[in-house]
Amino acid sequence: MGASEFALFFSVKEAVKGVKVMEWIQQLINGVSLGSIYALIALGYTMVYGIIKLINFAHGDVFMIGGFIGFYAMVRWDMGFIPALLLAMILCAVFGVIIERVAYKRLRNSTRIAALITAIGVSLLIEYTVVFFRGAQPEGYPDLFVEKNITILGVQISKTSILILAVSIVLMLLLQFIVQKTKIGKAMRAVSHDADAARLMGINVDNTISATFAIGSALAGAAGVIFGVYYTKVDPFMGIIPGLKAFVAAVLGGIGIIPGAMVGGMLLGVVETFVSALGFSLWRDAAAFIILILILIFRPEGIFGKNTREKV
Amino acid sequence: MLKVDDIDVYYGNIQALKGLSLEVNEGEIVTLIGANGAGKSTLLQTLSGLQKPKRGSVEYLGESIAGKAAQSIVKAGISHVPEGRRVFANLSVEENLDLGAYLRKDKEGIAKDLAHVYELFPRLLERKKQQSGTLSGGEQQMLAMGRAIMAKPKLLLLDEPSMGLAPLMVQNIFTIIETINKEGTTILLVEQNAHMALSVANRAYVLETGKIVLAGTAKELQESDEVRAAYLGGL
Numbered sequence: 001m002g003a004s005e006f007a008l009f010f011s012v013k014e015a016v017k018g019v020k021v022m023e024w025i026q027q028l029i030n031g032v033s034l035g036s037i038y039a040l041i042a043l044g045y046t047m048v049y050g051i052i053k054l055i056n057f058a059h060g061d062v063f064m065i066g067g068f069i070g071f072y073a074m075v076r077w078d079m080g081f082i083p084a085l086l087l088a089m090i091l092c093a094v095f096g097v098i099i100e101r102v103a104y105k106r107l108r109n110s111t112r113i114a115a116l117i118t119a120i121g122v123s124l125l126i127e128y129t130v131v132f133f134r135g136a137q138p139e140g141y142p143d144l145f146v147e148k149n150i151t152i153l154g155v156q157i158s159k160t161s162i163l164i165l166a167v168s169i170v171l172m173l174l175l176q177f178i179v180q181k182t183k184i185g186k187a188m189r190a191v192s193h194d195a196d197a198a199r200l201m202g203i204n205v206d207n208t209i210s211a212t213f214a215i216g217s218a219l220a221g222a223a224g225v226i227f228g229v230y231y232t233k234v235d236p237f238m239g240i241i242p243g244l245k246a247f248v249a250a251v252l253g254g255i256g257i258i259p260g261a262m263v264g265g266m267l268l269g270v271v272e273t274f275v276s277a278l279g280f281s282l283w284r285d286a287a288a289f290i291i292l293i294l295i296l297i298f299r300p301e302g303i304f305g306k307n308t309r310e311k312v
Numbered sequence: 313m314l315k316v317d318d319i320d321v322y323y324g325n326i327q328a329l330k331g332l333s334l335e336v337n338e339g340e341i342v343t344l345i346g347a348n349g350a351g352k353s354t355l356l357q358t359l360s361g362l363q364k365p366k367r368g369s370v371e372y373l374g375e376s377i378a379g380k381a382a383q384s385i386v387k388a389g390i391s392h393v394p395e396g397r398r399v400f401a402n403l404s405v406e407e408n409l410d411l412g413a414y415l416r417k418d419k420e421g422i423a424k425d426l427a428h429v430y431e432l433f434p435r436l437l438e439r440k441k442q443q444s445g446t447l448s449g450g451e452q453q454m455l456a457m458g459r460a461i462m463a464k465p466k467l468l469l470l471d472e473p474s475m476g477l478a479p480l481m482v483q484n485i486f487t488i489i490e491t492i493n494k495e496g497t498t499i500l501l502v503e504q505n506a507h508m509a510l511s512v513a514n515r516a517y518v519l520e521t522g523k524i525v526l527a528g529t530a531k532e533l534q535e536s537d538e539v540r541a542a543y544l545g546g547l
Contacts, residue, residue: 186403189407198411201463202382
């Protein structure tokens with residue numbers, strides 16, 4: 001251990017000591033609620049990857065669009081939180097399907113790198129189209145609660161965190177239900193395993209892929225709205241960093257695996273919050289990417305992934 | 313019932329089927345035998361809509377189905393059990409069977425057929441909640457066949473059902489093929505195990521490099537010298 005590492009070790013130890021148990025619980029809740037935003041975005045990444053093996057880098061921008069729809073709905077059109085959330089989800093679902101049909105569908109049989117480059121192009125197109133029409137300035141989200149915090153058993157918890165967590169959990173349960181129990185969910189799982197065999201069942205593969213985009217994009221839209229509520233502002237480039245972090249979360253959980261994206265997102269949120277709580281808030285964003293590098297080196301298949309060789 | 317007339321099918325630049333014609337009549341078991349790479353699987357894929365013929369016609373129950381989408385072919389009553397079973401390994405046995413009935417809306421009929429599939433394959437009933445990827449090869453073959461029956465087909469296309477199975481299991485599968493046929497489903501059976509295939513079939517075709525080189529009743533082919541030499545191990 002060199003001198004500088006030694007000093008770092010002690011400053012971490014001091015920082016840990018300085019934070020009380022109650023505060024740790026608060027931070028844990030903050031972390032989980034931030035993480036649930038990442039998880040909602042990561043779900044779209046992982047579902048789309050599962051079904052067409054594409055990392056949809058425009059997914060973060062669907063999230064941004066959701067944030068703006070939520071803003072306009074609540075501030076300009078005076079809608080409540082829940083109607084605004086639903087509106088953002090519906091419009092983002094439609095938007096996601098349009099992106100898939102216009103940009104990705106025709107590339108389904110081309111190389112993966114072609115589709116990936118297209119996804120990056122779509123991402124930039126969405127960002128700068130938004131800038132073109134309304135400028136790059138941020139917009140402020142309204143405060144949902146007058147009284148910001150609530151005390152439960154001596155732990156101060158922000159109401160926003162609870163709201164975010166509640167919305168995310170409801171949406172994730174709904175998603176699990178759709179994927180596990182409904183006909184379209186079974187079709188999605190079948191197509192992601194073997195598209196041709198799914199065709200032999202009479203499954204319409206194109207529609208199933210569109211449905212996957214619709215569901216993933218609706219979740220990203222919801223994440224955009226609750227992100228706006230959490231950070232109280234939205235801007236045209238807000239999708240970039242959360243998008244990348246959600247990608248990290250998806251890889252961390254095991255890309256293509258739905259529970260993996262949920263756990264990966266939560267875990268990432270908690271790690272980030274703890275890194276900040278320890279006083280290293282400047283390192284917060286780096287933490288996510290350090291995790292990405294470590295997971296790619298030591299367990300590239302992710303937490304839930306099985307170590308399978310790729311079929312040729 | 314099924315009339316294939318002079319079709320050409322290409323895989324990229326390679327021609328897999330060259331002017332192939334054959335016929336399947338209602339109620340028959342027709343088998344197509346031939347070596348690896350003769351084009352047997354390509355033919356079945358063309359019939360079920362996964363491949364499109366460049367030339368020629370495919371008529372089923374008096375209607376052209378050449379180049380139609382797989383979906384409408386399943387709806388018309390043709391089910392395909394693909395080579396290598398291709399069960400959805402990430403889904404349970406019962407979910408696989410549910411997907412077999414994907415296009416059907418008659419809930420009662422589906423429940424009845426599900427019970428029937430479990431009767432034909434009691435092993436599947438025992439394992440209905442199990443992930444199908446954990447089944448043995450023979451069980452996966454049963455599942456793939458059960459899944460196809462769930463679509464209530466009039467014509468069942470079977471691609472190499474005996475591949476990789478133990479002799480006892482092969483016997484078992486062929487007995488069930490005969491049962492399914494007796495219950496009224498017409499069968500087009502593609503096999504490398506010519507001996508087994510000819511023993512259950514009414515008629516047979518021999519396919520070599522994309523062309524039919526011999527056709528006749530199963531009995532005629534069993535007795536033909538060429539077939540004996542090439543496919544029945546000279547017995």
